[in-house]
Structure formats: structure tokens, C-alpha cells
Amino acid sequence: MNKLEQKVFDWVMAEEENQLNDGGENYCQTRDIFQSGLDKMVNSLLNEKKISEDDVYILAAIAGEIGNNSFDHNLGSWPDIMGVFFGYELAADELKIVLADRGQGLLATLKRVKPELKNDGQALFTAFNEKISGRAPEPRGNGLKFVKENIKDKKMNLLFMSGFARAELNDKMIIKPADKNIKGSLAIISYQYAR
Numbered sequence: 001m002n003k004l005e006q007k008v009f010d011w012v013m014a015e016e017e018n019q020l021n022d023g024g025e026n027y028c029q030t031r032d033i034f035q036s037g038l039d040k041m042v043n044s045l046l047n048e049k050k051i052s053e054d055d056v057y058i059l060a061a062i063a064g065e066i067g068n069n070s071f072d073h074n075l076g077s078w079p080d081i082m083g084v085f086f087g088y089e090l091a092a093d094e095l096k097i098v099l100a101d102r103g104q105g106l107l108a109t110l111k112r113v114k115p116e117l118k119n120d121g122q123a124l125f126t127a128f129n130e131k132i133s134g135r136a137p138e139p140r141g142n143g144l145k146f147v148k149e150n151i152k153d154k155k156m157n158l159l160f161m162s163g164f165a166r167a168e169l170n171d172k173m174i175i176k177p178a179d180k181n182i183k184g185s186l187a188i189i190s191y192q193y194a195r
Contacts, residue, residue, distance in 0.1 A: 012100040029083040074103035095191040103184035106162040120163030157190040
């Protein structure tokens with residue numbers, strides 16, 4: 001786990017409010033701050049010229065979908081602090097993008113429209129495979145399917161955690177139990193590129 005990954009884990013797992021301030025510049029309390037951070041990432045990656053322009057915009061769309069879901073599905077229901085942790089790191093041959101929220105989590109969100117869901121693993125499977133939205137009756141629910149398809153098409157990796165479950169996506173999707181409870185959600189996108 002690199003420093004950025006450790007920082008996002010520490011933030012999402014923090015028990016005391018003073019630890020949440022450690023999000024620093026990565027903490028986006030509102031959607032407009034998150035969007036500004038996303039725009040800065042796009043400009044920085046385009047200027048670096050290590051990743052193709054098309055892939056930069058797809059990466060931004062994936063991160064935007066995950067981050068915006070945090071705001072959309074927790075509106076008025078944040079258990080402690082609203083907002084997302086968002087950061088990225090460009091290494092020698094890999095880009096890492098991390099996102100997390102301290103919201104209700106996928107199970108609580110999706111149970112409102114699919115009460116038969118029994119656990120976090122079922123919620124993760126449903127979120128990435130079914131056209132369903134925790135904002136019913138709005139005609140939504142394609143966002144994480146878009147994420148899944150592009151992760152596969154661009155040969156990226158995504159670790160997505162919520163509750164006591166984790167999904168690992170690349171050319172396939174594997175859902176496993178997690179040893180820690182992520183109260184909201186946490187995502188780590190990994191993109192390898194040629195030097």
C-alpha cells in the first residue's frame with residue numbers, strides 16, 4: 001500500500017473527528033470542490049502527456065461517477081461528515097486514483113429499492129451488474145455499469161469496498177469478504193501505462 005492509499009484508508013476508518021482533518025487538500029466537502037479537483041487532475045495528466053488524452057478523460061469519467069455517487073446517494077443522510085476524499089498519484093508507470101466517503105454505504109442505499117439484499121457482497125454485485133439506483137424512481141442506475149465496462153476495456157484495476165465486502169474488478173469481477181468495515185465506500189483505481 002502506498003502513502004496515498006494508506007491516507008485514504010486512515011481517513012475513511014477514522015474514529016475521531018480530529019483525524020478527519022487529516023484529509024487536508026484531499027478532502028472535498030462539496031461537489032463543486034470535488035469537481036474542481038477532478039478538473040485539476042485532468043489538466044495535470046494532459047500536461048504530463050504520459051497517458052493518452054482519451055484515457056485521461058475516461059479515467060476522469062470513472063472517478064467522477066464514483067465521487068458523484070457519494071454526493072447523490074448520501075444527500076441529507078451523511079452519518080458524520082459530508083464529502084469525499086479524492087486524490088491521485090502518478091508514478092513511473094502507474095496512475096492511482098483514490099476516492100472514499102463516510103456515507104451510508106451501498107447496502108443501506110440499495111436496500112431502499114431492493115429490500116431483499118442481505119449483505120454487503122450482494123449489494124456490491126447488484127450495484128455493478130444491475131440497472132438499479134438508490135434514487136428511485138429516478139431513471140438512473142447505469143453509472144457503475146459504465147465504470148465496470150471501462151475498467152475492463154482499458155485493462156485497469158478497481159478495488160471497491162463498502163461495508164464488509166470488497167470487489168476487485170479488471171477483466172472480471174471478484175467479490176470477497178473484507179476484514180474491515182468501510183462504513184461508506186472506498187475506491188482505488190489503478191491504471192498502468194507504457195513509459
